Amino acid sequence: MTQKTLLTNGYREMFSNYPDCVNVFQLQQMLSIGRNKAYELLKTEEIKHRRIGKSYIIPKIYVIEYLLGNI
Numbered sequence: 001m002t003q004k005t006l007l008t009n010g011y012r013e014m015f016s017n018y019p020d021c022v023n024v025f026q027l028q029q030m031l032s033i034g035r036n037k038a039y040e041l042l043k044t045e046e047i048k049h050r051r052i053g054k055s056y057i058i059p060k061i062y063v064i065e066y067l068l069g070n071i
Contacts, residue, residue, distance in 0.1 A: 014064050022058050
């Protein structure tokens with residue numbers, strides 16, 4: 001399978017109960033991590049995101065991409 005296929009399948013199946021873009025609290029729930037680790041992943045840009053004011057907006061596809069790593 002290609003990486004694009006894995007991402008597409010993962011997007012459909014993984015975290016289907018979450019919206020397309022999540023906040024930090026939802027990211028914590030998705031990955032079962034604490035607040036400090038969530039912010040660390042965002043600040044080091046291990047998970048791609050956007051900032052709007054003080055809020056982090058994290059597209060779900062980037063969470064899946066982070067979990068799949070460099071496949």
